Amino acid sequence: MGQIILEKVSKTFGDVEVIPPLDLTIEDGEFTVFVGPSGCGKSTLLRLIAGLEDMTSGTLKIDGVDATHVPPAKRGLAMVFQSYALYPHMSVRKNIAFPMRMAGVDKAEQDRRIEQAAAALNLTDYLERRPGQLSGGQRQRVAIGRAIVREPEAFLFDEPLSNLDAALRVGMRLEISELHKRLETTMIYVTHDQVEAMTMADKIVVLRAGFIEQVGSPLELYHKPRNSFVAGFIGSPKMNLIEGPEAAKHDAHSIGIRPEHIDVTDSGGQWQGKVAVAEHLGSDTFFHVHGTGLGETLTVRATGEVGYKHGDIIHLTPRADQIHRFDASGLRME
Amino acid sequence: MATQHSRSAARLMMAPAVILLLGWMLVPLTMTLFFSFKKYLPMRGGDLGWVGFDNYIRFVTSSAFWPSVTATLVIVLGVLFITVVFGVLLAILLDQPMWGQGIVRILVIAPFFVMPTVSALVWKNMFMDPVNGLFAHLWQAFGLTPVEWLSQASLGSIVMIVSWQWLPFATLILLTAIQSLDSEQLEAAEMDGAPALSRFGFITLPHLSRAITIVVLIQTIFLLSIFAEIFVTTQGSFGTRTLTYLIYQRVLESQNIGLGSAGGIYAVILANIMAVFLMRIVGKNLDA
Numbered sequence: 001m002g003q004i005i006l007e008k009v010s011k012t013f014g015d016v017e018v019i020p021p022l023d024l025t026i027e028d029g030e031f032t033v034f035v036g037p038s039g040c041g042k043s044t045l046l047r048l049i050a051g052l053e054d055m056t057s058g059t060l061k062i063d064g065v066d067a068t069h070v071p072p073a074k075r076g077l078a079m080v081f082q083s084y085a086l087y088p089h090m091s092v093r094k095n096i097a098f099p100m101r102m103a104g105v106d107k108a109e110q111d112r113r114i115e116q117a118a119a120a121l122n123l124t125d126y127l128e129r130r131p132g133q134l135s136g137g138q139r140q141r142v143a144i145g146r147a148i149v150r151e152p153e154a155f156l157f158d159e160p161l162s163n164l165d166a167a168l169r170v171g172m173r174l175e176i177s178e179l180h181k182r183l184e185t186t187m188i189y190v191t192h193d194q195v196e197a198m199t200m201a202d203k204i205v206v207l208r209a210g211f212i213e214q215v216g217s218p219l220e221l222y223h224k225p226r227n228s229f230v231a232g233f234i235g236s237p238k239m240n241l242i243e244g245p246e247a248a249k250h251d252a253h254s255i256g257i258r259p260e261h262i263d264v265t266d267s268g269g270q271w272q273g274k275v276a277v278a279e280h281l282g283s284d285t286f287f288h289v290h291g292t293g294l295g296e297t298l299t300v301r302a303t304g305e306v307g308y309k310h311g312d313i314i315h316l317t318p319r320a321d322q323i324h325r326f327d328a329s330g331l332r333m334e
Numbered sequence: 335m336a337t338q339h340s341r342s343a344a345r346l347m348m349a350p351a352v353i354l355l356l357g358w359m360l361v362p363l364t365m366t367l368f369f370s371f372k373k374y375l376p377m378r379g380g381d382l383g384w385v386g387f388d389n390y391i392r393f394v395t396s397s398a399f400w401p402s403v404t405a406t407l408v409i410v411l412g413v414l415f416i417t418v419v420f421g422v423l424l425a426i427l428l429d430q431p432m433w434g435q436g437i438v439r440i441l442v443i444a445p446f447f448v449m450p451t452v453s454a455l456v457w458k459n460m461f462m463d464p465v466n467g468l469f470a471h472l473w474q475a476f477g478l479t480p481v482e483w484l485s486q487a488s489l490g491s492i493v494m495i496v497s498w499q500w501l502p503f504a505t506l507i508l509l510t511a512i513q514s515l516d517s518e519q520l521e522a523a524e525m526d527g528a529p530a531l532s533r534f535g536f537i538t539l540p541h542l543s544r545a546i547t548i549v550v551l552i553q554t555i556f557l558l559s560i561f562a563e564i565f566v567t568t569q570g571s572f573g574t575r576t577l578t579y580l581i582y583q584r585v586l587e588s589q590n591i592g593l594g595s596a597g598g599i600y601a602v603i604l605a606n607i608m609a610v611f612l613m614r615i616v617g618k619n620l621d622a
């Protein structure tokens with residue numbers, strides 16, 4: 001069980017309204033990702049759910065019960081912090097045992113759950129160490145272990161991977177996804193990395209300045225972004241947004257076309273331009289094209305090795321069925 | 335300072351300071367040792383020659399010796415206890431966001447800037463005076479007989495005065511330590527279901543252990559040698575004669591330099607014993 005419903009929840013710090021009133025439902029067992037640019041209020045929203053900040057107005061329901069004024073400890077939620085927030089003077093074992101000790105779980109049960117969590121998280125060899133003697137990834141796993149043993153209604157993660165290097169991040173991403181599959185517990189995950197959002201989420205919540213711009217599955221957001229902000233934010237590299245006469249041809253204020261939906265040819269394309277930078281990744285090649293007359297730079301993605309280089313003139317053709325149209329206020333037009 | 339070259343350069347540059355400090359320490363210590371083996375009475379014949387360990391034996395067998403050691407320990411331990419306990423509480427209080435925080439902090443730190451002599455006199459005459467003191471008035475207001483603080487509760491009074499002086503120091507160090515505590519740790523503990531008291535016991539206090547160690551070590555060094563507070567209040571009477579004060583009396587009141595010097599050496603030994611104990615008890619906090 002772990003359904004979380006926010007109704008008209010808002011938060012102001014002083015006279016700054018960080019979260020304008022918003023509604024959001026997170027279903028039991030769902031992996032929900034909050035994503036958005038820095039400072040948009042993701043952490044604040046998470047802390048409101050956790051109970052670490054008081055709501056300015058609105059109600060929060062956990063499993064149908066009003067939890068607006070329930071203290072954090074009683075909400076049955078476990079949080080993993082960006083800085084891990086491990087207790088530095090306690091061994092890994094004691095760190096993981098802490099929430100159970102506070103809840104008065106008996107010793108044998110504590111040990112059983114610690115062994116189980118340690119085995120699942122590959123921490124068995126480190127149980128007697130202090131957090132200071134662990135690597136970043138190991139600390140991260142201890143923080144997750146401390147959350148798991150409480151058997152919470154839901155897990156809250158605040159950018160848990162942002163302190164790790166790229167390789168470790170991919171590894172931990174998989175581990176957290178696996179954990180979710182195994183436990184089937186509700187998870188709310190904050191990140192500003194849209195790759196994490198796309199790969200892990202059942203449901204993505206895109207935030208901008210405290211407003212929810214769109215809620216949906218990763219592919220919904222990819223194929224049908226509700227406005228140009230979401231269109232630009234989801235997908236990597238970013239969608240090309242084109243205004244002016246080219247957009248007018250489609251009866252729109254602006255059109256968007258993803259780099260992977262533009263075909264590159266030597267000649268005979270709809271647009272042509274000069275390659276400014278070519279990024280060869282082996283699996284893909286990205287071209288940043290200038291001088292197409294469509295605005296600034298156009299980004300194009302070609303699969304595999306494609307041999308154009310700086311200064312080459314290339315021809316580009318957008319796939320007609322993959323063009324997104326937006327009106328003057330940035331909203332999607334069907 | 336990783337390379338051979340930079341290490342020897344560092345040694346060379348530190349040498350003057352080290353030599354100066356060593357000299358500063360060694361000269362008085364050697365002179366004290368030197369005089370402690372002599373019968374030396376400035377007003378009554380001056381240097382009367384070597385006497386071996388006579389002074390040492392006379393100093394410890396005097397009836398004033400053990401009471402003075404006890405008085406010293408009571409004052410040092412009493413002040414340490416009060417300053418650490420109240421220092422932690424005050425530091426937690428001052429760490430809370432509140433109106434007029436800057437002024438309150440300066441007020442709390444102010445006693446440290448008052449000279450020991452002055453503060454002891456202020457306490458003696460303005461608070462503890464059995465006729466005109468504020469405490470006397472307070473007691474009378476409740477219809478009680480005023481306490482003669484400095485004679486009836488002499489040791490306690492001195493502990494109170496000295497604690498008042500040292501509390502700001504402890505508070506200041508502990509406050510900086512508390513401010514360096516990661517607030518996410520407290521929040522994590524809160525989410526883990528720890529009530530306020532457990533958060534204090536499991537998170538804040540262990541975080542402060544290092545700062546408490548430093549407060550205890552530094553204060554012990556200074557408290558072992560407090561003098562002015564006793565000099566201007568009780569003059570060593572009513573059981574407030576500490577080892578330091580006893581040495582002062584032997585040297586200046588009895589004009590016996592040899593005997594006083596022997597006492598000085600005992601004081602050094604006592605200080606070292608305390609230091610070893612403290613290092614044992616709290617020192618492990620420092621290298622963790």
Ligand SMILES: Nc1ncnc2c1ncn2[C@@H]1O[C@H](COP(=O)(O)OP(=O)(O)OP(=O)(O)O)[C@@H](O)[C@H]1O
Binds near residue numbers: 043044
């Ligand atoms: N305690 C506070 N007092 C005042 N303003 C705050 C406070 N906490 C956060 N804010 C403001 O609220 C806004 C949202 O902050 P928040 O930490 O939720 O952003 P975020 O989306 O998590 O950003 P990031 O991705 O950088 O972590 C920011 O503009 C921030 O300055």
Ligand SMILES: [Mg+2]
Binds near residue numbers: 042043044159
């Ligand atoms: Mg944040």
